[in-house]
Amino acid sequence: xxxxxxxxxxxxxxxxxxxxxxxxxxxxxxxxxxxxxxxxxxxxxxxxxxxxxxxxxxxxxxxxxx
Numbered sequence: 766x767x768x769x770x771x772x773x774x775x776x777x778x779x780x781x782x783x784x785x786x787x788x789x790x791x792x793x794x795x796x797x798x799x800x801x802x803x804x805x806x807x808x809x810x811x812x813x814x815x816x817x818x819x820x821x822x823x824x825x826x827x828x829x830x831x
Contacts, residue, residue, distance in 0.1 A: 770821050774799075774828030797829050 774797070782792050802818035811817045 770816070770824035771828035771831070774825040778829055799825065801825075 778795060778797050781795055781797075785792050801822050804819040804822040806818050808817045808819075
């Protein structure tokens with residue numbers, strides 16, 4: 766998710782639903798729990814070369830709900 770927040774979040778949840786279905790199980794609920802740094806951290810405090818925590822958090826949330 767840190768490399769590509771939207772697509773990473775969307776494919777992760779899709780796999781969590783697909784894998785049990787392939788074993789002929791029923792999927793009735795899914796929850797994605799994730800951890801990230803403080804999304805309120807200022808952009809200038811971000812490690813060079815890394816995405817800001819707020820960008821990761823908001824884009825991943827959009828991917829989960831897509």
